[in-house]
Structures are given as C-alpha cells and as structure tokens.
Amino acid sequence: MIESFEFTPVGERDFKGLSRQLQNRIIEKIGLYISSRNPLHFAKPLVNLPPATHRFRVGKYRVCFYIKGLNIIIDGVDTREDAYRRR
Numbered sequence: 001m002i003e004s005f006e007f008t009p010v011g012e013r014d015f016k017g018l019s020r021q022l023q024n025r026i027i028e029k030i031g032l033y034i035s036s037r038n039p040l041h042f043a044k045p046l047v048n049l050p051p052a053t054h055r056f057r058v059g060k061y062r063v064c065f066y067i068k069g070l071n072i073i074i075d076g077v078d079t080r081e082d083a084y085r086r087r
Contacts, residue, residue, distance in 0.1 A: 002034045005065070005072040014077040022061070026077065029058045034072060049084060051075055 007015060015023060033039045033056060043054040043065075052064035052075040062083035064076040076083060 001037070001070070002039050002067070002072055003070040005030055005034060005074060007074045011064075011074040011076050015074070018061075018077065026058050026061065026063060030056065030063065030072070030074075039072070046084075055083070 015026070018026070033042045036042070040054065043056055046052050046055055046064060049064060051066050051073075053066045055065065056063040060079055061077060062080055063074055064078075064083060065072045065074045067073070
C-alpha cells in the first residue's frame with residue numbers, strides 16, 4: 001500500500017510551473033489515488049521513459065511516476081503533447 005508521494009527535482013520544476021489552481025487539482029487527485037486500495041488501478045504503464053514506469057491522468061495533464069518502497073516518486077507533470085518526450 002502506498003503511503004505518500006514526493007517529487008524529483010525535475011518533477012518539482014514541472015509542478016511549480018503550473019498555476020496554483022492546477023497544482024491543487026493534481027495534489028487532490030493524487031491524494032485520492034494513493035488513498036485507494038490499489039493506486040495502480042488508476043495508472044497506465046509507460047514504456048521507454050525511465051525512470052518513470054507509470055502515469056496518472058489528471059485532465060489533459062500526465063503525472064509520470066515510479067514507485068520506490070511505499071512512496072510514489074513523481075518524475076514529471078506535463079500536458080499530453082509534451083509528457084512523453086525525452087528530456
């Protein structure tokens with residue numbers, strides 16, 4: 001069971017670049033996902049976007065992440081058009 005989430009430096013930079021309203025929406029949605037019994041039920045797997053292995057969808061935004069222990073590590077937050085590009 002997932003206990004919390006945190007950001008990588010790149011993920012935090014992406015997140016801070018969003019409006020406050022959108023930040024709150026993303027935090028609220030991730031909180032809902034990790035409070036569920038199986039957060040990966042809401043996620044889709046990613047291929048060729050290391051270190052991220054999964055993504056959540058929040059509106060037109062994609063939250064790319066991987067799991068480390070009991071934490072979700074958010075590696076990127078971007079629109080669908082830009083989320084899957086190599087950095």
